[in-house]
Structure formats: C-alpha cells, structure tokens
Amino acid sequence: MTHCSDNDEQSDDGAENPNKNQKKRSKGGKHVSFPPDEQIVSGFAEHRNTDRKVDSCLTLTEVMVAYQQSCSRHQVQPRAHILQQLQQGACVGGSVKCLDLKGERLDHRSCEALEVVLKSLHFDFINLQAAQLEENGASSLLDMILYYESTTHLDISDNSSMGTSCWRALAHLIKQSVRLSRLDVCNIPVVDYPAQSLSKALLTSQLRVLHLHNAQLSGMPLYTLVGALKSNKTLQELHLTNNLLNSYQDALQLGDLLRYNSTLLTLELSNNSVADAGLEELCDGLRWQTRGLKVLMLKNNQITANGMVHLAKALPALKVLQVLDLGENLLGNEGIQVIREPLMMNCSVLQLSLAQASITCEGAVALAEFLAESRQIQRLDLRQNEVKVGGLMALCLALRINRSLASLDLDYVPPSEQDELLMETQTRLQAEIIQRNASHPPLATDTSEMLPTEADGQADSTTTA
Template sequence: MTRCSDNDEETDDSTEKANKNQRKRSKGEKHVSFPPDEQIVSGFAEHRTTDRNADSCLTLTEVMVAYQQSCSRHQVQPREHILQQLQQGVCVGGSMECLDLKGERLDHRSCEALEVVLKSLHFDFINLQAAQLEENGASSLLDMILYYESTTHLDISDNSSMGTSGWRALAHLIKQSVRLSRLDVCNVPVVDYPAQSLSKALLTSRLTVLHLHNAQLSGMPLYTLAGTLKTNRALKELHLTNNLLNSYQDALQLGDLLRYNTTLQTLELSNNAIADAGLEELCDGLRWQTAGLKVLLLRDNQITVKGMDHLAKALPVLKVLQVLDLGENHLGNKGIQVIREPLMVNCSVLQLGLAQANITCEGAVALAEFLAESRQIQRLDLRQNDVKVGGLMALSLALRINRSLASLDVDHTPSQEQDEFLKETQTRLQTEITQRCLANASSSGRATETSEAATAKADRRADSMTTA
C-alpha cells in the first residue's frame, strides 16, 4: 500500500486520545461543540487542516486498523463494506474518491466509531443515502464531517428520522463548512423545522449545488426556500424534481426568485405540475435574467400549446438561457408552430429538448424551418415522437444549410413505416442527419467520443444498406 507521505508514524491509543481532546464536547453530550463563529472564520479551519496534515502519513491499511480498534472501543462490529473500501481504495495526498455508506444501518455508536476514518481522510463524496440515521447518530456524524471538513459532496437522502438535532447539525454544516459544495437531501420531507433550518443556513452557505428531489416542497416550504435564495450569491444549481410544485403559489415564488437572483445557473423543475399558468410566471421572471440562469428543465410538467404562447413572448428577449427542456409535455405540432419564429429570433438557446412532446412530421417541418435560420442551436432532442419520412426529409434538408447543430436526436428504429422502400429511406435520412451533425461538430471543434460512436453507427447503417 502506497503511503500518502514519506513519514512513518504508528497509530496508538495515546494518539487517538490526543486527537479526541481536539474535539471539544459539551457536558453530557456526544457531539462536537464548536467555538464562536468568528474563531471558525479566523483560524479554526487552518487548525483542522494542520490536524489532517499530521495524520496524512497514515496508509489506508493503518486507517483500517484504526477503524477496527475504534469499533472495538465503541463495542460495535466493523462494517465489512467499509473495510473493503479502505482495503481496495486509492489514497492520494490523504484523499479518497468516495466513502460509500449507502444502506448501512448507522446507529449512534457506529457513527462514533467512524470518527477515525473521517479524521484521517478527505473524501470527494460521502454517500449516507438510506443509512437509517437516527437523531443522535446523525447529529454526531454531521458534526464530525464539519469539524474535519471530510467531504465536498454529501448525500444524506432517504434518512427521514434525523430529528431536530440531526437537522440542526446539518444546518450548521451547510452554514459553516468551507469545503462542502454539493448536498443531496432527496426523498425526505423538508417541511416545518427542516425547511426553516435549511433556508436560514443557505443565507451564508458556500454550497453551489443543491438536490431536493421529492422533498414535499410545495407551499410554505418553497416560499421559505425561495425567499432565502433571492439573496443567496453562492448556489449555482437547484434541482427540485418531483415536488408537486403547482402553477399558482409555487410557480409565482419561482418566478419571483428569477427576478432577484442572478447567480443561479441551473433550475430543474421536472416531474411537477407547473402547467401553462406556471410557465407564464417563470417566463416573467426569465425576462429579468440579464446574467445567471442558463439551464431550465421543465420535463413532464403538464404544459400544453397554451403555455407556448407565454414562451413565445419571452424567447425573443432572452439573452442568457442556453438549455431548455420541454420534453414529455403535450405541446403538439401547434405548440411548435407557436414558438418557431420566436426561436429564430432568439440568440441564446443552444440546446432544446422536445422528446416525447406529441410531435409528428408537421412539427418536424416547422423545426426544420427554424434550423435553416438558426446560427447557434447545437442540440435538438426529438426522440419518442412520431416523426416519419416527411419530417426526417425536412430536417435533413435543413442541415444542408445549418452549420451549428452538432446533435439531432431522433429514434433510429425504422419500424414506423410499413413499406420496405420507406423503411430504407427513413434509415438513409437518419444516417444523413447523423453525418451532417458530425460534420458540424467537427468543423466547430465540438467532436466528442459520443460523436465518434455515432459516426461508427452511421457507417454501419450505410454499409448494410449498400450490401442490401
């Protein structure tokens, strides 16, 4: 096992006790108590860095032995999965890629036994999903993660029994950590106290990515969260899928958020009920975005052709938005007709998602007209739509003019057509579309491994057609 540094030191009980004393504990409690905020800001983080450097000489084998000894002291069985990770992992400069504790049942003593691991190593990702954390264990473990700045990405999803103390510790972690940049709290009700504590912590948080999928945020919780994020200047990605967000109060709060926050770059709202009225509120907020939101994901939100009327008014004035996903909504051909000309005028959208949007050849022809005029669109997703030979022909012809589109996703199954000649024509058009997109990508320097794979597929289709 390669050492993290060249120094040779052995771990013993006296070293463990010395490190224990560095964590000041309040009387009668088993979680870390922290000094005043100003001390944390002025020198506490440097002190913890010194602590980690002192332990950075430990090999993973030594950390594993120390963990086993810690389990013995806390009278718990060492977790085999943790031992395997320490045995098979790679340590670089005191850091490992991941500590995966997903599905492990971590009671209070099991959490306490993990301190030696969190103290000795830094992880890019700590996965606590479905770890069945109860209040005392959650509080203790989160305090340790903060004290030792153990990770940059923490997933604490599927832990619904953390209690008030656990949520208080999580809020403190969010507020004080200088390293934590991404947090996932999914499949957990973020209502009442959790919503309030999370929102207050975000006032001064350094988090840049926050995932809150299926967190029951509709109503007052979203109101509280959005109110805080209006003044937040750190968060860049907010993911809120499957929260039953509605087209009235919820969409109003999100639209208001977009009016005042110019730091947020990604807003994911898929699998909600924003609907047409809600899209109007979002579009009103988007008009205020002179810098900020680049990605808006609205897949499966009960949006129809009526919602396209609101989007059509906003598209010509948008200067920042680059990715717009409207897939799995009931837009239909009429919806595409409504936004065709506004898309031509728009100068910011680079990627447009329209998968499973009830589009047929008529809608594909309208999009082809847009492609022929556009000089910036780079990707268009039309998968799971009923686009047959007529629509594919229009798209292929448009790509003879368009020089920006690097990816046009269409279904590559010619079974839609019954006639053998039409099947062959459909396959040929799909191949032509792929090759023209690859040529655009290559000429603009956007060729990727995905593009190379697509080229191989296109060549195989062409060869099979020639053989036939």
C-alpha cells in the same frame, strides 16, 4: 470553535461556552473527540487545514487499523464494507474519492467509531443515503464532517427519521463548512422546522449544488426556501424534481426567484405541475435574467401549446439561457408553430429538448425552418415523436444549410410504409442524419448540465450526444 449544540440560538451565536479544560464535547450522551485546547489557537478553519496536512501522512492501511481499534473502543463490529473501501481505495494526498455508507445502519456508537476515518481522510463524496441514521449518532456524525471538513459532496437522502437535533447539525454544517459544495437531501419531507433550518443556513452557506428531489416543498416550504435564495450569492444549481410544484403559488415564487437571483445557473423543475399558467410566471422571471440562469429543465410539467404563447414572448429577449428541456409535455405541432419564429429570433439557446412532445411531421417541418435559420443551436432532441418521411426530409434539407448543429437526436424507426420507395427514402434519410451527427465533434459548452442523452426507457436511438 463553533459547533452545533442542543440550543439552536446558542449554537448559532456562539453563546454557549463549555469548560475550557474539557477535551470532549458532550451532547445527549454523544461525543466527538477534539484535540487539546492549546492546539486550537489560530481559528477554526486554520486548525482544520493544519489537521488535514498532518493526517494526510497516514496510509489507508494505517487508517483501516485505526478504525478497527476505534470500533473496539466503542464496542461495535467494524463494518466490512468500510474496511473493503479503505483496503481497495486510492489515496492522493489524504484525499479519497468516496466513502459509501449507503444502506448501512449507523447507530450512535457506529458513528462515533467513524471519527478516526473522517479525521484522517478527505472524501470527494460521502454517501449516507438510506443509512437509517439515529438521532444522536447522525448529529454527531454531521458535527465530525464539519469539524474535519471531510467532504465536498454529501448525500443524506432517504433518512426519514432525521429529528430536530439532526436537522440542526445539518444546518450548522451547511452554514459553517468551507469545503462542502454539493448536498443531496432527497426523499425526505423538508417542511416546517427542516425548511426553516435549511433556509436560514443557506443565507450564508458556500453550497454550489443542492438537490431536493421529492421533498414536499410545495407551498410554505418553497416560500421559505425562495426567501433565502433571493439573497444567496453562491448556489449555482437547484434541483427540485418531484415536489408537486403547482402552477400558481409555487410558480409565482420561482418566477420571483429568477427576478432577484442572478447567481443561479441551473434550475431543475422536471416532474412537477407547473403547467401553462406557471410557465407564464417563470417566463416573467426569465426576462430579468441578464446574467445567470443557463439551464432550465421543465420536462413533464403538464405544459401544452397554450403555454408556448408565454414562452414565445420571452424567447427573443433571452440573453443567457443555453439549455431548455420541454420534453414529455403535450406541445404538439401547434405549440411548435407558436415558438418557431421566436426561436429564430433567440440568440442564446444552444440545446433544446422536445422529446416525447407529441410532434409529428408538421412540427418537424416547422423545426426544420428554425434549423435553417439558426446560427447557434447545437443540439435538438426529437426522440419519441412520430417523425416520418416528410419530417425527415425537411430536417435533412435543413441540416445541409445549418452549420452549428452537432447533434439531432431521433429514434431509429423501422420503415413502416407499404410503398417500397417511401421505405427506402426513410432508411436513407435516417442514415444521412446519423452520418451528419457522427461527422461533428462532441458538444463543447460551459453549462453545468446537459440534456439527457437517452429518453427514459428508450435505448435505441440514432445518436448519443
């Protein structure tokens, strides 16, 4: 059986060989109880599947009793929150929706006591966010999750005290697990050893979704991560919001990633500083995507109308990109005019977000011209823009021609014109758009992520897609 040891190279290569008669693995005072060696005869993955089948016969009540007994052996108090979840949960064939340990302080003995739960049940989601994991306990817990294949989604965010052995155990889990498909490691600095450890693990992992929000990835950490992902063939979603990604070195690396990786389907880069120069690098990479990236999120990235020049060159050639979010960037009417005709020529984009992009009636008219020509656009988000009567009129005329759009998102703006006729016209046009949205079925798309249904801080809009 492969497991994480204190020696990284020994752990990775399987060079460390413990005493064959030993039933527990010791590591700095930690232990994980494993079955007798005579039961481990058919390989690691096969054993874990057999183990799951046997333990799935246990009821949640039996698991709860076993957990209480385990806590007694380890001389810790059973966690009331854990008992409550086991008591109220629903178990189907040994699988439970969630084990929520968010905010629980899990010291070494508390983690050891959890082994009976991880051994007996499979969870769709284990939440360890802000669990104040101490070094030895955390690495033991991750070893258990790996050995028993306890979850498909693990959130270990907001645990800033994770040390070297914990990162080593996490990397081993990423590398070896056959069930773990999503990992969240947010609000933790992923620099130096953590970045190297994570990147090395991604070379052979089965992860499909990785969230690394606010992880200080700018510079060398991102370079290390991209180096691994260029050859990764399994990761489908990469979320990198709030990482201070810049317009030169970081965007260059991300453009390189798009050039060489055709497996990634979603790239989330919102709330960074990609800017116009960085968008040029991304667009250069996008041109190489003949299969792959379907969702690109660039909300709040200091992009202006000048950056739309680079996007305009790329749009006609894009074949697979389906969702593009440019919201909260200062595009203005000028930027919309730049991409109007390229959008008409594009045959892939289904959803386009231009929320809070400094668009007024002039830009809305340009978008109406695009809508009148488009045969595939399904959703257009124009919330938090100053679109008044002139723009609304153009959009309504376009909607009478367009047959593909299922949702046009606009804020409901109370009439502000002093002229009574203009106020009545604005109210009528807004009602017409609401009715048009309501008459279309919900969007059907195979993209893994949709544009947000509500702009931040904006609860009252004309539609919810």
